[in-house]
Structure formats: structure tokens, C-alpha cells
Amino acid sequence: MGDERSFVKHVIKKGIIGIVVGIFLVGLARALDFPPVFQVMFFTYAMLGTAVFILLDAPSLQPMGGMKALVALLAFYVVLSGVYIGGASFWPQYDPEDEKGKIEKLLKAKRAATEQGKAEELLTRTKALAEKADAIMQRLQSVGGVAMASVPVGADSKRPSGTLPAATGDLVALGKEQWELQECYNCHKLSGQGGKKRGPEMDNIGSLMQPEELRQKILDPRSWMAEGFEKEYDKKKMPDKYKELMEDKDIDALVAYLSTLKNPSVNTPKPIKKK
Numbered sequence: 495m496g497d498e499r500s501f502v503k504h505v506i507k508k509g510i511i512g513i514v515v516g517i518f519l520v521g522l523a524r525a526l527d528f529p530p531v532f533q534v535m536f537f538t539y540a541m542l543g544t545a546v547f548i549l550l551d552a553p554s555l556q557p558m559g560g561m562k563a564l565v566a567l568l569a570f571y572v573v574l575s576g577v578y579i580g581g582a583s584f585w586p587q588y589d590p591e592d593e594k595g596k597i598e599k600l601l602k603a604k605r606a607a608t609e610q611g612k613a614e615e616l617l618t619r620t621k622a623l624a625e626k627a628d629a630i631m632q633r634l635q636s637v638g639g640v641a642m643a644s645v646p647v648g649a650d651s652k653r654p655s656g657t658l659p660a661a662t663g664d665l666v667a668l669g670k671e672q673w674e675l676q677e678c679y680n681c682h683k684l685s686g687q688g689g690k691k692r693g694p695e696m697d698n699i700g701s702l703m704q705p706e707e708l709r710q711k712i713l714d715p716r717s718w719m720a721e722g723f724e725k726e727y728d729k730k731k732m733p734d735k736y737k738e739l740m741e742d743k744d745i746d747a748l749v750a751y752l753s754t755l756k757n758p759s760v761n762t763p764k765p766i767k768k769k
């Protein structure tokens with residue numbers, strides 16, 4: 495009898511501790527903005543813990559054997575399963591179809607917005623591309639026309655010394671267009687413009703690299719490294735794609751253009767030969 499009384503006392507003591515812990519957990523969950531379902535769940539966990547805590551003090555059962563042990567085991571299993579299944583059915587049930595419906599509703603509005611946005615963006619891009627193509631066509635026509643007009647057969651020797659053939663000037667203009675088309679300006683500042691992703695400024699590159707060297711750098715960015723840009727060089731920031739994207743004449747033009755960039759007031763870093 496004494497045993498039973500002290501067990502009851504333990505139950506009360508541990509029960510109170512369990513409830514205090516449970517209330518503390520709910521308070522904490524509330525302060526952290528957990529939804530009510532979670533608050534209930536935390537409290538339930540505290541109660542389950544308390545139950546185990548109390549069971550530790552329960553008087554031990556008489557040893558069992560044979561059929562009796564088997565039946566007791568099965569009964570234990572049935573009770574435990576019942577508790578699990580019963581307990582689980584208390585929690586809010588989620589219907590996947592229901593949730594899918596909600597998500598679909600949310601997405602529909604978003605999708606409509608982006609599809610319209612995409613179409614608009616594509617239209618503006620197509621327009622910009624068409625304009626670029628027009629500009630290049632005009633350039634090409636003027637290159638052909640001027641070259642033919644200004645260089646009649648045998649006229650070469652009569653050109654006043656110091657003037658470049660008109661075609662060279664146009665080659666440079668074409669190269670400038672390649673600079674734009676290939677979007678070198680994304681990483682390289684030139685005349686104070688571009689270079690968001692910060693490669694070296696290009697304004698004085700014509701004084702530092704020979705045309706052949708510039709060609710090497712464009713065709714294989716590993717071939718040269720700008721001094722002070724070791725980290726970017728190691729990370730292969732400059733794309734290795736121009737040899738596929740550009741035709742020979744595009745590269746000629748771009749190199750011709752870069753060779754004209756000789757502004758010593760800008761600190762274009764020294765190129766270092768790598769391979």
C-alpha cells in the first residue's frame with residue numbers, strides 16, 4: 495500500500511512538472527509565431543514525455559511466460575496501434591487535391607503575368623535585333639561601296655601618304671559594332687561606360703597589346719592575363735566562346751577597333767603572357 499501511495503505522489507509531482515513544461519513550450523511557440531496546430535503538438539509532446547517519465551516509476555509487472563506472455567505482447571501491440579491511429583485521426587487532415595487547387599489558383603495569376611511579360615520582352619528584343627541587323631547591313635554596304643569607289647585599280651600608289659584607306663575606318667566601325675554585339679561591355683568599361691561585372695578598363699589596350707595578341711586573347715582567354723586580375727583569371731571570368739560565336743572577319747574588325755584604343759590617361763592593366 496505504501497508503494498502505491500508514493501507512486502500516486504510521484505504521478506502528481508511529475509504531472510505538474512509536465513504541465514509546466516508544456517505551458518512553457520506553448521508560450522515559446524506562440525512567441526515564435528508557430529501556428530496553433532504546432533502549439534497543440536508541442537503541448538502533446540510534453541504530455542507524452544511526462545507519461546514516459548511517470549511510467550519509469552510504475553511498479554514492475556510479474557514475470558510472464560508461455561501463452562500468457564504472447565497474449566500480453568499482442569494486447570500491447572493492439573493498444574499501441576489503437577493509440578497511434580486514434581491519435582493521428584485527431585490531427586487536421588490534408589487533402590492533397592485541396593492543396594493542389596489552392597496552389598493552382600495562386601500560380602495562375604503569376605503565370606498569366608509572366609507570359610505576357612515574356613511576350614513583350616521577346617518583341618522588344620526582336621525589334622532591337624532587327625535594328626542592329628539593319629545597321630550592320632548599312633555598314634556592310636558602305637564598306638563595299640566606299641572600297642570600290644575609293645580604290646580603283648592602280649590608284650593605290652597615288653593615295654596621299656598618311657591617310658588610311660576608307661575601308662580601314664569602316665573596319666574599325668565594324669569592330670566597334672562587334673564590341674556591342676558580343677557584349678564585351680558587360681565586363682569591360684570603355685569611355686567610362688559598361689563593365690558591371692568588372693573586367694579591366696579597355697581604353698588603353700591598343701597601346702599594350704599587338705593586334706595578334708588581342709586576337710589570341712579573344713580566341714583563347716587563357717592565353718593572356720590582365721595584371722591584378724589574377725582572381726578573375728583563375729575563375730575564368732572572361733568567356734571562352736568567341737571562337738565559336740565570331741567569324742574571322744568579325745575578329746579582324748574587333749581587333750582593328752581595339753588597336754585604336756590608345757588613351758594613356760586610363761589605367762588599363764598590363765597583359766601578361768600565359769601560354
Ligand code: HEC
Pocket residue numbers: 673676677678679680681682691692693694699708711712715718719720721723726727731732733736748762763764765766
Ligand atoms: C564575363 C565577363 C567578360 C566578358 C563578357 C569579356 N571579358 Fe575580357 N576580360 C574579363 C576579365 C575578368 C579579364 C581579366 C582577367 C583575364 O585577363 O582573363 C578580361 C581581360 C581581357 C583582356 C586583357 C586586358 C588586359 O589589360 O590585359 C582583353 C583584351 C579582353 N578581356 C577583351 C575582351 C573582349 C574583346 C571581349 C568581347 C569579345 C571581352 N573581353 C569580353 C572578363 C570578360
